[in-house]
Amino acid sequence: MRGELTAKGRATRRRIVEGAAAVLRERGVASATLDDIMARTGTSKSQLFHYFPAGKDELLLAVARFEADRVLEDQQPYLGCLDSWEAWERWRDVVIERYEAQGDECPLGSLFFQVGRSTPGARAIVSELMRRWQESLAAGIRSLQATGRLPAGLDVDARSAALLAAIQGGVSILLSTGQSTHLRAALDLGITDLRRAGEAMR
Amino acid sequence: MRGELTAKGRATRRRIVEGAAAVLRERGVASATLDDIMARTGTSKSQLFHYFPAGKDELLLAVARFEADRVLEDQQPYLGCLDSWEAWERWRDVVIERYEAQGDECPLGSLFFQVGRSTPGARAIVSELMRRWQESLAAGIRSLQATGRLPAGLDVDARSAALLAAIQGGVSILLSTGQSTHLRAALDLGITDLRRAGEAMR
DNA sequence: ACTACAGTGGACTCCACAGTCCATTCCAAG
DNA sequence: CTTGGAATGGACTGTGGAGTCCACTGTAGT
Structure with missing residues (x-):
């Protein structure tokens, strides 16, 4: 078809x-x-x-794909070029602004609970989104390593995973309480600690 | 009644x-x-x-309250006495174990999407849970400060907020992807960075 | 023991909403 | 201009499931 x-x-x-x-x-x-x-x-x-x-579920899945694509697009061009500390901070501001504007609606989150997190289709969409998101963060860290702003020995996977978790957690708290303080704190400290971890290894 | x-x-x-x-x-x-x-x-x-x-919604809300109470209970007695680095690590293990066991079901999360995150009743339940959770973490940090394991100047609110976000994010990624690596990384680095932040201030 | 009200059973109503079906219109290719 | 299939309109069906109602039972207090 x-x-x-x-x-x-x-x-x-x-x-x-x-x-x-x-x-x-x-x-x-x-x-x-x-x-x-x-x-x-x-x-x-x-x-x-x-x-x-296939009806409503198929439509919901299509919407989920659509929304998933927007998530990363909305963070561009910043997310795609995290090659200096200033870039990281601009990106952080964009993320905070985006989610504060979105308020308490979570297009993707709600979609899964409806379709079922465990549905293979739904799970694939989120997993893919998380993978790409984390990969962008990891690429940012690597480019800082390449330019000597971070030491090569840093555990890129763990750092990017933790950063991604920080964002997700901040957003989900924003969704349920309406407060963006946690998202702010998580991102601020996430970046600060990334920097400090680099300095500690030198 | x-x-x-x-x-x-x-x-x-x-x-x-x-x-x-x-x-x-x-x-x-x-x-x-x-x-x-x-x-x-x-x-x-x-x-x-x-x-x-009031029907189904009222029942769902009652269930939400019930589940919210379990969340913190399940982390005891560890969460209530985070007064040494070993205690923090034992707590971390309990959290990871609990959520790995829970698998991809999120009793609370799904409840809100059904009742509506914006419903005053629902929002109050999560906000209260988050408040108490973060307060426990903050108390843990303060007790490390009191025994000289962390400097007094540390921003307790920001640290505890970031830690809470790390957990929430790790859990929500676990829910949607089935992988606990992010939760692990977020907690591990969260504790590590807390420690390092303390050392950096000395 | 009586009585009033909490507690319980379960049939019944009502309707919102997903999904079906067929008739009609549009359009591109030959 | 004709014809076949895509695109569209919209009435119709079926049903799952929330919420109502009334009759019956258990029991605590006097």
Whole structure:
């Protein structure tokens, strides 16, 4: 079916995914219905099932993919070039700003609980996102090593894993309490400690 | 109504909450129904609505409170007496073990997405949990300061906030990917960096 | 022992919402 | 201009599951 889509079809499909994403963010996954999505995207039920034959779950998964892609895009160009301490700090500011703006909606998080974290499809999307995210952080650390700002002996994997966890935790606390202080503290100390770990090894 | 419960009534109510918690953990919040809970707890629908007049949401909230209490209990007695570096490491091991055992079920997390993170009741429960959790960590840091293992000048709030975020992030990555490496790295480096930050200030 | 109310059983209502189906329109290729 | 398949409209169905209701039972207090 995927190859048979005409230009018009592809456009409609995109409209559905983007509109659904918006609806899900506003109403929350739990209470968003196909009718909401139809209303928002100006489509009929048959269209929904035409483009997503397996129904709601397939659509939710498509939205999850869409949202996952946005996550890293929103951190660019900073995330892609963490080659100086200033770059790290600019990136940190972008992340904090982005998630403060997002407020208490977690497009991705809610999606999993609906589809089921354990669903292979859903799990693959998050795992892939986490992998790429961590890899970007690791690349940043490595470029600091390459320019001598960090010693070569640093455990890049552990450091990038911890940083990723710090972000995730900060965000999830922001989601549930509405406070961004934890995200701030986690990122600030994460970067500070990265720096200090480097100095300690010299 | 709360004060009018007889001993029998209180027992039934408890049975419902505990049984519901088990069902929710097994089936996931999204697919758990009142009928599942009735079957599991050997109760009838009228009992459910007798003890939770506002229906499913009220019951879910009660379960959330129940689960929130377990979280910190499960980390005792370690969390309550973080007065040496060995104690911190024992606590870390308990946390990792607990969440590895829990696997990919997040009793609390899923509850919010169902009830709605923004619901005042739900938010209050998590906020309170986070507050108490962080306070325990802060108390641990302070007791290290008191015995001279950490300098007095350390920013206790920021450190404890970052540690809490590290845990939350590690757990949420464990939930979505099934891997505990991030939780491990976050906790290990969190404790290591705490120690190093102390040494750097001397 | 009586009585009033907590506790319990379970049938019944009601409806929101996913998913189906067929009729109709659009459009590209020949 | 015709024809086949993609794209669309929208009425219809089926059902899972929350919440209601009333009848019955157990029991604590007087």
